[in-house]
Amino acid sequence: MDPLIIDQVAKSFAQTVAVRDVSFRVGQGEIFALLGPNGAGKTTTIRMALDIFRPDRGTIALFGKSPGAQARDRVGYLPEERGLYRNLNLLDCLVYLAGLKGLSAPESHRRLAGWLERFDLANHTAKKVGDLSRGMQQKAQFIAALVHEPDLLIVDEPFAALDPVNTRLIKDVLYELAAQGKTVIMSTHQMHLVEELAERLVMISRGEVVLYGTVNEVRRQFAANAVLVEGHGRLERLPGVTAVEPQGENGTLQLRLEDGATPQEVFRALAAQPAYAVERFAVALPTLDEIFVQVAGGGRVREVGR
Amino acid sequence: MTRLLWIARHEYVRHARRRGFLLATFGLPLLVIGGVALLILVLANTLRPEAAIGYVDQSGILDGVTIPAAAAGENSFVPLRPFPDEAAARAALDAGAVDAFAVIPADYEATGALAVYGPERLSSDGRTTLRAALDRGMLARSGASAEVAARALDPLGEVAARTPAGATIDPQLPIGRGAVAILGSLIFVVTVFSSASYLLQALVEEKENRTMEIVTTSVAPAALIGGKTLGLGLLGLTIALVWAVSAGVAWAVAGAFIAPVRAVPLPWSALLPAVLLLPLGYLVFAGLMVAISAVVSSAQEGQQFAGVASLLAFLPLMLSGVLLAEPDGPIATVLSLFPLSAPVAMQLRLATGAVPPWQFVLSVGLLAAAAGLAVWGAARVFRTGMLRYGKRLSVRETLRAFGAR
Numbered sequence: 114m115d116p117l118i119i120d121q122v123a124k125s126f127a128q129t130v131a132v133r134d135v136s137f138r139v140g141q142g143e144i145f146a147l148l149g150p151n152g153a154g155k156t157t158t159i160r161m162a163l164d165i166f167r168p169d170r171g172t173i174a175l176f177g178k179s180p181g182a183q184a185r186d187r188v189g190y191l192p193e194e195r196g197l198y199r200n201l202n203l204l205d206c207l208v209y210l211a212g213l214k215g216l217s218a219p220e221s222h223r224r225l226a227g228w229l230e231r232f233d234l235a236n237h238t239a240k241k242v243g244d245l246s247r248g249m250q251q252k253a254q255f256i257a258a259l260v261h262e263p264d265l266l267i268v269d270e271p272f273a274a275l276d277p278v279n280t281r282l283i284k285d286v287l288y289e290l291a292a293q294g295k296t297v298i299m300s301t302h303q304m305h306l307v308e309e310l311a312e313r314l315v316m317i318s319r320g321e322v323v324l325y326g327t328v329n330e331v332r333r334q335f336a337a338n339a340v341l342v343e344g345h346g347r348l349e350r351l352p353g354v355t356a357v358e359p360q361g362e363n364g365t366l367q368l369r370l371e372d373g374a375t376p377q378e379v380f381r382a383l384a385a386q387p388a389y390a391v392e393r394f395a396v397a398l399p400t401l402d403e404i405f406v407q408v409a410g411g412g413r414v415r416e417v418g419r
Numbered sequence: 420m421t422r423l424l425w426i427a428r429h430e431y432v433r434h435a436r437r438r439g440f441l442l443a444t445f446g447l448p449l450l451v452i453g454g455v456a457l458l459i460l461v462l463a464n465t466l467r468p469e470a471a472i473g474y475v476d477q478s479g480i481l482d483g484v485t486i487p488a489a490a491a492g493e494n495s496f497v498p499l500r501p502f503p504d505e506a507a508a509r510a511a512l513d514a515g516a517v518d519a520f521a522v523i524p525a526d527y528e529a530t531g532a533l534a535v536y537g538p539e540r541l542s543s544d545g546r547t548t549l550r551a552a553l554d555r556g557m558l559a560r561s562g563a564s565a566e567v568a569a570r571a572l573d574p575l576g577e578v579a580a581r582t583p584a585g586a587t588i589d590p591q592l593p594i595g596r597g598a599v600a601i602l603g604s605l606i607f608v609v610t611v612f613s614s615a616s617y618l619l620q621a622l623v624e625e626k627e628n629r630t631m632e633i634v635t636t637s638v639a640p641a642a643l644i645g646g647k648t649l650g651l652g653l654l655g656l657t658i659a660l661v662w663a664v665s666a667g668v669a670w671a672v673a674g675a676f677i678a679p680v681r682a683v684p685l686p687w688s689a690l691l692p693a694v695l696l697l698p699l700g701y702l703v704f705a706g707l708m709v710a711i712s713a714v715v716s717s718a719q720e721g722q723q724f725a726g727v728a729s730l731l732a733f734l735p736l737m738l739s740g741v742l743l744a745e746p747d748g749p750i751a752t753v754l755s756l757f758p759l760s761a762p763v764a765m766q767l768r769l770a771t772g773a774v775p776p777w778q779f780v781l782s783v784g785l786l787a788a789a790a791g792l793a794v795w796g797a798a799r800v801f802r803t804g805m806l807r808y809g810k811r812l813s814v815r816e817t818l819r820a821f822g823a824r
Contacts, residue, residue, distance in 0.1 A: 127816060163636045182639055190636045196629025201433065212425045213637035257633065 122171030133320035146311035189263035199243030214261035304401035343393035426646025448665030468544035473520030600770030614655030622712035700762035706793025713804030735764035758789035
């Protein structure tokens with residue numbers, strides 16, 4: 114059973130349409146990316162999934178039922194708007210939040226000890242939250258989201274304010290959770306991390322789904338008819354290639370192909386050229402960053418299937 | 420239920436540890452007890468009765484006069500010591516045998532002129548003793564019978580205070596009733612306003628520091644509001660209890676040293692209706708504060724809205740003069756039926772006058788209905804406005820929230 118199914122959901126606030134028509138499913142044990150430009154409706158969609166708001170139209174199934182009390186303890190949430198009790202010390206704050214998820218105080222202490230140690234916060238438990246650095250607060254809030262071992266973890270910009278070491282730490286935890294069969298929904302603008310972590314994605318723009326599918330499928334869908342080539346020697350004219358464009362400083366060339374020409378044909382022609390030695394040959398796939406800019410700007414709708 | 424209690428415990432402990440709370444809870448009582456102690460100290464030092472007062476009676480008016488011992492609880496008489504002349508009295512004063520002496524001239528009966536040597540002013544007991552001696556002396560000279568003399572010395576000694584219906588009452592009772600009514604009202608006001616104010620602060624704070632989103636994805640809004648309402652209600656009750664106990668201690672201590680205070684009986688049973696009025700009144704204000712917290716965008720704005728509601732609850736205390744003087748009048752009746760002012764107004768009326776049972780029942784009924792409506796409406800408005808960061812909910816949105824699912 115998919116932990117989260119969102120079907121034709123819409124939500125408006127006064128005169129503002131926040132979510133027009135959004136549908137997607139998130140499978141168990143996957144890391145799923147929820148993307149979109151600012152104000153696209155991502156946070157509203159998450160809040161509806163968490164029963165903070167109720168949709169005006171459409172249905173949401175969280176663990177097979179409408180979002181509500183029965184699912185609260187199975188979900189962990191790191192909201193985009195970070196917030197902790199600044200006047201409490203770190204440990205008291207985390208124990209309280211864990212208690213809200215149903216953990217007893219002794220159990221919270223036991224579990225938190227391990228997480229605080231792992232996130233290098235064990236020596237800061239007596240400090241007031243307000244006195245911690247932004248990165249430390251971010252890590253503390255991440256711990257608060259997963260200390261009760263949720264089946265579904267929703268993280269909004271989980272890598273904001275983190276250095277590369279802590280980014281790696283969070284990534285490792287997300288991988289571990291997915292490996293344990295837990296589901297992770299990640300909303301971020303750091304597209305390289307989506308490419309690295311997520312298996313599937315949905316992109317919302319102006320309250321509607323504009324991209325939906327696996328990361329590789331989406332990239333392939335947006336691939337220009339071009340290949341990337343690295344090598345050395347003199348490159349002669351190739352049949353089926355309309356333009357040769359240098360890419361960056363490392364000698365990589367992008368070969369734009371005629372309509373109807375395939376990468377395989379170009380590769381064969383390239384291999385037949387004695388004056389040029391091929392070291393790397395790849396179909397030119399756009400980065401998610403490029404796709405994001407293109408789609409968010411143009412509102413192009415693509416659904417690539419699950 | 421467990422989450423509700425967890426939240427209640429958290430809110431109680433978190434606020435009880437704050438310096439502001441400790442200052443508000445213990446600061447004022449300490450100030451009051453300190454003030455009473457200071458007053459007693461000042462009274463003890465400045466108004467201490469003389470050990471003995473001497474007199475030189477040139478008029479012969481005090482011949483054969485004896486001063487009886489004072490009854491318990493009343494001012495005690497100071498021993499009077501006669502001296503044959505002014506020089507002997509002055510010598511006794513210098514030697515410390517007396518603290519003052521009076522010279523009663525021969526023409527005292529005609530002129531009333533009298534000289535007292537010693538302190539600037541005799542103590543209350545000293546003056547009473549000298550007055551009693553002279554009263555007795557002059558009555559003896561007038562030849563009045565023993566009965567007439569006794570009546571003249573204490574003409575109001577046998578007054579019986581009665582109600583218009585004829586029932587006997589303790590003349591000090593209205594004072595005690597007024598004191599209890601004011602104390603009961605103050606306890607209500609302190610409990611409700613400190614709790615409601617903490618509730619407003621806690622909810623707006625969670626909106627401002629963005630913890631609301633985590634909290635509302637962990638517990639149902641009803642448990643969140645219920646937990647906070649319970650925890651902070653108990654916090655207000657703690658303040659009220661500390662203040663009430665302090666007031667009781669201050670009253671007992673003052674009574675031990677100051678006779679008029681001791682004479683006033685306190686009808687504590689008049690506070691019993693508060694057991695019903697206090698929680699209902701608190702629920703009304705808690706509901707209002709929850710709704711205000713959802714509507715406003717900052718704590719400052721919240722306090723302004725809360726101020727208007729508080730004013731209505733304070734109104735009976737501000738008009739306590741009218742209410743105590745005319746507990747069955749139209750102003751008192753209306754205020755004791757209107758839910759926001761009812762808890763205080765009804766307590767003032769119950770302590771000072773006889774409230775018709777139907778009015779009490781109607782008042783409690785209206786208060787209960789208002790409490791139910793406030794809690795129901797607050798939950799709806801809260802759900803709509805809880806995540807509205809930095810933006811106030813419009814009147815239209817607020818009204819629409821009442822109809823939301």
